[in-house]
Amino acid sequence: MSFDFPLIWNSLPDLLGRGLVLTIQLTVLSVLVGLCLAVPLGILRASRNPWISKPIYIYTYVFRGTPLLIQLFLIYYGFGQFRWIKSTFLWDFLREGFWCCLIAFTLNTAAYTTEILRGAIQNVPHGEVEAARAIGMSRFTVLRRIILPQAFRIMLPAYSNEVVLMLQATSIASLVTLLELTGVARVIIARTFAPYELFITIALIYLALTYGIIWLFKKWEQHLMRHLGERPADAPQEGALATR
Amino acid sequence: MKKFTILMSVAVLALSSGAASAAEKIKIATEGAYAPFNFVADDGSLQGFDVDIAKALCEKMKADCEIVKQEWDGMIPGLLAKKFDAIAASMSITAERKQKIDFSEKYYNTPAVIVARKDAKIAVDANGNPTDEGLKGMKIGVQRSTIHENYARAHFKDSEIVVYDSADNANLDLVNGRIDARMDDILALQEGILKAEGGDDFKVYGKGFVGGELGEGVGIGVRKEDTKLRDEFSKAIQEIRADGTYKKINDKYFNFDAYGD
Structure with missing residues (x-):
């Protein structure tokens, strides 16, 4: 098998241009909106009142328990079947593959992030909460000043994984006509019949993006953990998030 | 080491003889998403005009054939990777594809058309075909990597x-x-849209387009080195045209001769 290097070189403008831009757009937007949804949902999910936590559990269970591809197809092809949806403003969004992807990805990552946050909230040392209550902080102040900041530090490694997985999940957007990285590659493959060259190239681009995300989270974690100061040499490394 | 070499050559010999006996069976790929030419029937079997033609050709060639399903995008890469030996998937003969694979002579050639809503205001030319201007600003859906x-x-x-x-x-x-519109083979659009649920709102615009980017008709795709197989397919196409087998298959699906001029 000969490897067509000029083809890769010639494809780079298309791949790194619109392809990469759309991939990053989809990832950043769905992760950001997903996080905004997940913060209140995660807090409610950690509630000891089952009337509050159960409905959210059902949401996260459904979205974590079904393949993202099926969720996307349900939104993209499923909603198109209902005539009444098409007569509402909703159709202006659902008509576009981009919005269908954004909705599916956001709801999916919000579900995972909610559970990650719920786990982190429940792992905040109980003594810290009690201490805060003892000095007279209100429930809300405890949540804002103690529980959430601590939970955020705890969840960061797991959350960085979620962001990486989301980046890779954006590749299925190509199945609903979007020309993100994978979509552009498939168009070029269809024209040149050279799957190896193109798939290897985009695999390397995804690897680079993943490295960037992990690096950013590592810096962020170091920033949040700076109060812990120098650790003894035999303590676990902070940067262990990549291996989690 | 010597023992190992002998063992290896025996293994290679065994493998290659195995491949030789398997090669008599011709694997033919089709897509299964392009009715009425190829589609997956309710019972899960692959059916359609392409499939029937392929089977008739195999019969003439006295070959043992197996029809396999393959996504459109992987059709030519799959053929080149020897996952199968021939393509019978309504693949048009084009100069672009001929750089990678070879084709038998054509076994059908039908025009490409635009289908859109009946009430869409699309300017048309003398043949009723939508003009460049008439389709301005519209979203036209096509299948990736096709003549369309x-x-x-x-x-x-x-x-x-x-x-x-x-x-x-x-x-x-x-x-x-x-x-807003679809461009594809006229028969595929009639089957896929006009006869499907909700198809009443749509119509074919004009007599259709031929030539140019649309190629020279549809042939059986084979690897370039398989010239013998290619010629066998071409010969068999002539034979089924001559003995009426083609007409029988044609009439099962269409009310005119899909072979073209």
């Missing part, structure tokens, strides 16, 4: 060309209103 994609990109420069992995998915999006 190439034609649409070359001619409808003021329209947005939306590419799909299969004709079925593109049809679904036209009926759902995500795109």
Whole structure:
């Protein structure tokens, strides 16, 4: 098998241009909106009142328990079947593959992030909460000043994984006509019949993006953990998030 | 080491003889998402005009054939990777594809048309075909890596060309209103849209387009080195044309001769 290097070189403008831009757009937007949804949902999910936590559990269970591809197809092809949806403003969004992807990805990552946050909230040392209550902080102040900041530090490694997985999940957007990285590659493959060259190239681009995300989270974690100061040499490394 | 070498050569010998006996069986790939030419029937079997023609050709060639399903995008890469030996999937003979694979002579050639909503205001030319201007600003759905994609990109420069992995998915999006028009083979659009649920709102615009990017008709695709297989397919096409087998298959699906001029 000969490897067509000029083809890769010639494809780079298309791949790194619109392809990469759309991939990053989809990832950043769905992760950001997903996080905004997940913060209140995660807090409610950690509630000891089952009337509050159960409905959210059902949401996260459904979205974590079904393949993202099926969720996307349900939104993209499923909603198109209902005539009444098409007569509402909703159709202006659902008509576009981009919005269908954004909705599916956001709801999916919000579900995972909610559970990650719920786990982190429940792992905040109980003594810290009690201490805060003892000095007279209100429930809300405890949540804002103690529980959430601590939970955020705890969840960061797991959350960085979620962001990486989301980046890779954006590749299925190509199945609903979007020309993100994978979509552009498939168009070029269809024209040149050279799957190896193109798939290897985009695999390397995804690897680079993943490295960037992990690096950013590592810096962020170091920033949040700076109060812990120098650790003894035999303590676990902070940067262990990549291996989690 | 010597023992190992002998062992290896025995193993290689055994493998290659195994491959030789398996090679008598011809694997033919089709897509299964392009009715009435190829589709997956309710019982899961692959059926359609392409499949029937392929089976008739095999019968003439006295070959043992197996029809396998393959996504459109992987058709030519799969053939080159020897996952199968021939393509019978309504693949048009084009100069672009001929750089990678070879074709038998054509076994059908039907025009490409535009299908859109009946009430869409599209300017047409003398043949009733939509003009470049008439399709301005519209979203035209085509299947990726087809003659129709190439034609649409070359001619409808003021329209947005939306590419799909299969004709079925593109049809679904036209009926759902995500795109404004579809360009494809006339028979595939009649079956996939006009006869399907919600198809009453749509119509074929004009007599259709031929030539140019649309190629020289549809042939059986084979690897370039398999010239013998290619010639056998071509000969068998002549034979089924001559003895009426072709007509029988043709009439099962169409009310005119799909072979073309």
